[in-house]
Amino acid sequence: xxxxxxxxKTYPGSLHPVVNDLSFEILDGEIxxxxxxxxxxxxxxxxxxxxxxxxxxxEILIDGEPNTAMSGTKLRRHIGYAIQQIGLFPxxxxxxxxxxxxxxxxxxxIRIERRVDELLQLVGLDPAxxxxxxxxxxxxxxxxxxxVARAMAADPPIMLMDEPFGAVDPITRNRLQDEFLRIQEExxxxxxxxxxxxxxxxxxxxxxxxxKEGGVLAQYDTPEKILAAPNSEFVSSFVxxxxxxxxxxxxxVSDMELDSTNGDGDDLPRISERTNLKDALSExxxxxxxxxxVVSNGDGARGTLSIETIRRLSHQAEAEQRYE
Amino acid sequence: MSSxxxxxxxxxxxxxxxxxxxxxxxxxxxxxxxxxxxxxLSFVSVTIALVISLPTGIIVSRYRKAYxxxxxxxxxxxxxPSLAFFALxxxxxxxxxxxxxxxxxxVAYSLLVLIRNVVAGMDSVPEETKDAARGMGLTSxxxxxxxxxxxxxxxxxxxxxxxxxxxxxxxxxxAYISGGGLGELIFTGISRNFPTRIIVGxxxxxxxxxxxxxxxxxxxxxxxxxxxxxRT
Ligand SMILES: Nc1ncnc2c1ncn2[C@@H]1O[C@H](COP(=O)(O)OP(=O)(O)OP(=O)(O)O)[C@@H](O)[C@H]1O
Ligand SMILES: [Mg+2]
Numbered sequence: 001x002x003x004x005x006x007x008x009k010t011y012p013g014s015l016h017p018v019v020n021d022l023s024f025e026i027l028d029g030e031i032x033x034x035x036x037x038x039x040x041x042x043x044x045x046x047x048x049x050x051x052x053x054x055x056x057x058x059e060i061l062i063d064g065e066p067n068t069a070m071s072g073t074k075l076r077r078h079i080g081y082a083i084q085q086i087g088l089f090p091x092x093x094x095x096x097x098x099x100x101x102x103x104x105x106x107x108x109x110i111r112i113e114r115r116v117d118e119l120l121q122l123v124g125l126d127p128a129x130x131x132x133x134x135x136x137x138x139x140x141x142x143x144x145x146x147x148v149a150r151a152m153a154a155d156p157p158i159m160l161m162d163e164p165f166g167a168v169d170p171i172t173r174n175r176l177q178d179e180f181l182r183i184q185e186e187x188x189x190x191x192x193x194x195x196x197x198x199x200x201x202x203x204x205x206x207x208x209x210x211x212k213e214g215g216v217l218a219q220y221d222t223p224e225k226i227l228a229a230p231n232s233e234f235v236s237s238f239v240x241x242x243x244x245x246x247x248x249x250x251x252x253v254s255d256m257e258l259d260s261t262n263g264d265g266d267d268l269p270r271i272s273e274r275t276n277l278k279d280a281l282s283e284x285x286x287x288x289x290x291x292x293x294v295v296s297n298g299d300g301a302r303g304t305l306s307i308e309t310i311r312r313l314s315h316q317a318e319a320e321q322r323y324e
Numbered sequence: 325m326s327s328x329x330x331x332x333x334x335x336x337x338x339x340x341x342x343x344x345x346x347x348x349x350x351x352x353x354x355x356x357x358x359x360x361x362x363x364x365l366s367f368v369s370v371t372i373a374l375v376i377s378l379p380t381g382i383i384v385s386r387y388r389k390a391y392x393x394x395x396x397x398x399x400x401x402x403x404x405p406s407l408a409f410f411a412l413x414x415x416x417x418x419x420x421x422x423x424x425x426x427x428x429x430x431v432a433y434s435l436l437v438l439i440r441n442v443v444a445g446m447d448s449v450p451e452e453t454k455d456a457a458r459g460m461g462l463t464s465x466x467x468x469x470x471x472x473x474x475x476x477x478x479x480x481x482x483x484x485x486x487x488x489x490x491x492x493x494x495x496x497x498x499a500y501i502s503g504g505g506l507g508e509l510i511f512t513g514i515s516r517n518f519p520t521r522i523i524v525g526x527x528x529x530x531x532x533x534x535x536x537x538x539x540x541x542x543x544x545x546x547x548x549x550x551x552x553x554x555r556t
Contacts, residue, residue: 052459077461087456091474091550101460134550150460 002026002049002158002190006058009044009215017056019044019215026207028157031184031191033205035198036238041215042194043084046160049192050079062158077101080151080159084166084194086143088135094120094146095131101154119149122183141168145176152187162194177203198239202227202246210235224250228317244314249278253294256313258303261293268293273302281310343520355509359528362505365423365495366536369430370488373438376431378480381442382468391443398436406433406494410501426495426503433494434487441483445476478548485540492533496525506532 002025009019019041026032034042047053049060051072060067067075080101088097095116102112117127123145135143144167151159164180165173177200184191195201201208202223210218210226212234219226219235227247230236239246254273269287271280273296284292284307291306347355384391404412406429413425449472457467499507506525513521 047459050459052455073461073463075461076459081456081459083452083456083459085452085455087450087452087459089453089457089471090450091548100457100462104461104466136550147456 001028001061001063002032002192003061003064004045004058005061007045007048007055007060008057009041009048009053010056017215019048019055022058022215022217024209024217024220026190026192028190029188030206031193031204032207032209033193033195033201034209034211035195035201035205036211036218037213038196040211040213042196042211043162044215045211046162046192046194049158049160050076050081052076077104077154078156078158080154080156080189082144082147082151082159082161082164084162086140086147086167088143088146088150090135092134093131094125094133094135094138097135097146098150098153100150101156105154107154115153119152122152123149124179125149141172141176144168148180155187156189158190158192160192160194163196164193165200166195173200180204199246202239202250210238212238223247244318245278245281247317248281248310248314249276251277251313253277253280253305254296256305256309258294258305259291259309261301261304268304270295271305272297277310277313280305281307341519342523343518346518346520347524355524355528358504358506358509358525359532361423361508362492362495362529362532365426365430365498365503365505366488366491366532369427369491369495370434370484372427373431373434373487374484377435377438377442380435381439381480382446384439385443385446394439395436398439401432402436404432406497407500410498410503414501421502423498423503425501426498426505429498430491430495434491437487437490438480438483441486442476442480445479445483446472448479449475474547478544478551481540481544481547485537485544488536488540489533492529492536496529 004022004024007019007022008017010017018039022045034045036042044053048055049062049067051067088094089100092100095113098116098119099112102115107115116131120127120130125142125145130138130142130146135146138146144164148161148164151161165176168176181204193201193204195204205223207220208223208226209220212218218238219231224247226235227239227243227250230239230243236243252273253271253275256277269283269289269292271283271292271294273294275283280292284290284305290308291304294302294305296302380394384394409429409432410425413419413428414421416425419425419428453471453475454467457471462470495503495505496507496510499505499511506529509521509525509528513519513523513525
């Protein structure tokens with residue numbers, strides 16, 4: 001668990017803090033996304049966790065211990081960090097880049113080699129083809145993946161990832177996000193993830209910490225709660241006017257209670273049960289239908305889903321949150 | 325190369341300009357020792373200069389305020405006319421005539437170029453590379469030896485190239501104060517009005533400079549395998 005306790009940071013020579021009285025907890029195994037407009041102090045907040053930056057006030061606890069309990073270098077070897085600018089070592093091969101922390105921790109050679117190949121596989125780069133290359137021989141997106149692999153190398157329980165998918169096109173980014181979420185299911189790390197893209201935040205985060213100008217925490221909660229009930233003008237405009245639709249994108253058709261088919265499903269549009277509600281709604285509207293037949297993988301009809309059901313669900317959640 | 329061609333052309337003007345007999349007679353006991361002496365002067369000077377410049381450059385690249393005064397002093401040394409510098413050093417007690425004075429002057433001349441290149445090399449290391457290194461828990465020492473110096477090395481070697489070529493040239497003048505080396509052939513050639521010595525000294529000094537330059541260039545390339553490989 002990572003706990004921010006009244007953390008503030010004012011850079012020397014500056015009058016105003018860039019991070020202001022930050023207090024919140026990140027639970028083990030969760031992805032906490034720090035999100036907010038450019039310059040709101042996301043990177044600064046993140047770098048105070050592994051003490052690349054020391055807070056001016058307050059403290060950060062890791063598993064109940066202040067992070068100042070051990071030396072900065074020792075702390076950093078046990079926290080994976082993928083920096084915003086990637087920062088691969090140009091003079092070292094991809095394999096050596098990934099092996100950086102395991103080498104510092106004196107792993108034996110064979111174990112390092114095995115780990116490097118495993119990680120390259122994990123981030124979707126063929127080890128045989130890429131391990132011996134230099135960073136200059138990789139595309140920006142491939143470098144970014146190596147940066148993520150390097151951060152994961154020594155299997156640290158905590159990972160800090162500063163806009164790790166910033167340098168890739170939307171399609172690849174989407175794929176990397178999916179891959180990363182799949183990996184996280186297996187490895188269950190405590191992850192602090194920085195982005196300024198609210199859609200990425202909603203998709204990746206178990207919790208969102210929305211920061212505003214001056215490094216003030218505007219809201220800290222699950223994406224569902226934040227989308228249903230933004231606590232301020234700032235949050236509601238930051239998450240966007242389409243927040244109801246965004247919330248639908250968090251739910252899957254398979255999570256819904258479906259109506260029975262009544263045997264009239266032949267001329268209705270078909271929806272895979274793995275689609276999210278937002279896409280399902282879009283398909284229904286596009287097909288000009290009130291209802292659609294939900295099918296599972298094996299093409300078996302599971303029931304029907306109506307626009308009315310989705311509408312009721314959205315409205316209900318809004319109302320609940322409002323009067324909570 | 326061109327001076328070699330020129331000397332071959334001069335040969336046709338008669339035995340007085342390029343006396344091949346003299347060359348073969350004195351090859352082992354005069355020419356070879358002169359070459360060795362020249363290499364010794366240059367090598368020792370560059371090595372000493374490097375030992376001074378490397379730490380100085382690293383410190384200066386960290387404490388930027390020290391850079392202008394260091395450039396000023398080394399620039400001043402660099403601008404002293406070589407003949408005057410040699411003559412001056414001879415008068416210093418404990419130095420006197422001989423290779424010692426020559427080496428001191430050659431070291432002084434190389435400092436500017438070497439320190440500048442060390443600083444440029446350190447500056448060429450991308451900020452985010454150092455940042456990533458720190459973020460992964462490398463100590464300042466590890467960052468210096470595993471990240472900064474390897475990345476700065478090609479630029480530093482480029483500086484060594486320039487310094488070496490310059491030194492091999494200036495070292496010939498060192499013979500004026502009995503420093504030895506190829507300059508000795510040239511100076512005695514002048515005083516005895518014997519062109520063969522002058523030509524041999526000049527050609528060999530040039531050849532030496534070219535060879536040193538090419539081998540250091542090869543080293544520079546070798547040290548930068550990551551830039552040699554091509555994008556695919
Ligand atoms: N080393 C520094 N010295 C002084 N000011 C700094 C320093 N680093 C950052 N700042 C300032 O602190 C503020 C927050 O910076 P930070 O990098 O944390 O923002 P960010 O939220 O990560 O922004 P972005 O989304 O653009 O990466 C900015 O106004 C920035 O100019
Ligand atoms: Mg940032």
